[in-house]
Amino acid sequence: MSNLQRMLMTGAVVLVAAGVVLFKYWDYVTNPWTRDGQVRAQVIQITPRISGPIVNLPIVDNQFVKTGDLLFEIDPRTFRSAVDGARADLQQAQVQVEEAKDKADRAAAVRKRDPGAMSEQQLIAKQNTLRTAEAAALAAQAALDEAKLNLEFTQQRAPVDGYVTNLNLRLGSQAVVNQPALALVDINSFWVHGFFKENYIADMRPGNRAIVTLMSYPDTPLEGTVDSLGWGIAQADGSTGYNLLPTISPTFEWIRLAQRVPVRVHLLDMPEEIQLRVGTTASVLVMTGTSAAGSAGSVPPLPRPLQ
16 A cells, blocks of 8 residues: 555545534534533422420431431420320310210209200300310310420431531520521422523523533543523622612613523433532533434533533
8 A cells, every 4th residue: 555545535524523522522612511500409408397405406408318307306204294285284174074974964964854954055154164164175185286296306317318518516506487498409309401502592491401511520421411490590680779660781782692591401311420510610502403212322422512
C-alpha cells in the first residue's frame, strides 16, 4: 500500500470520526438544554403537636431513617397524668349516667302505675338530667381520647423514608407546638428542575426524553422524562409599590432578556453510586419529539462544553 493510499484511508477515517462527533454534538445543540438545573425533593418539616422538653433524641444530623423510626421523644409524664385524670373523669361521668338513668327509669315506672303520683314535668326533668349526664360522659370520653393522642404525640416518628438534615435539637431543649423542629428529606421524592429560556420550550412536551448531568457526577448521565412545564413565574414589574401604584422597572428597548420557565424532570433508573442532594446543580437536555418509553440503550454523557 502506497503512502498516498495510507493518507487517503487515514483521512477518510478521520473525516468519518469527525462527522460522527459533529453529528452527536449537533444533536445536543439542536435540542433544548440548560446549565441552570437543580435537584429538588420534598422536604418535610417535622412539627410537634405538643410542647415539652425533649428527653430522648436517638438520631444524628444527616442520618437516614425509615418510616416509623423514632426521631425524638417529649417528656411524657405530664401527658400520662392527663390520661389518668381524663380516665377518672370518664368513670365519674359514667356513674352519673347510671344514677340518672336509674332515677329516670323509676320515675317512668311510677308514673305508669299511678299518673297522679308524679307530674309529667317531673318526669321530663329527670329524663333531661339523664341526657345531660350522657352528654357529659361523651365529653369525658372525648377528653380521654385527646389525652391519649397527646401522649402518643410525645413520640415523634418519621412519616417517610428520608434523611434528617440541619438537626439543631439537643436533649433538654424545648419542643414548641406547631413550631418546626427539624427537616426530613423524602428519599422517594427527588426530581430535577431545569430552568429553560422561554424561547426554548415551544416544542417541549410532557413525556419527552431528558438527559440530566449532575455537576457532582459529570461522567454519569441520568435518564429522565419531562413531567410538566411550569405555567407561571413571579412577576417583577407591576407589583404593588408606593401609594399602591404599580412598580415598573426601567428597561432598554433593544435588550430583551428571555425569562426562565421551570421544567420538571422525573428521574428514571438511578445508578446505585449516585447520591442525590437537594439544591445541587445539574445540566438538563430535553430531546423534543421523543418519549421515555421509546428510549433504549445507554445514555450518552453531555459534552463538556454543555455541562
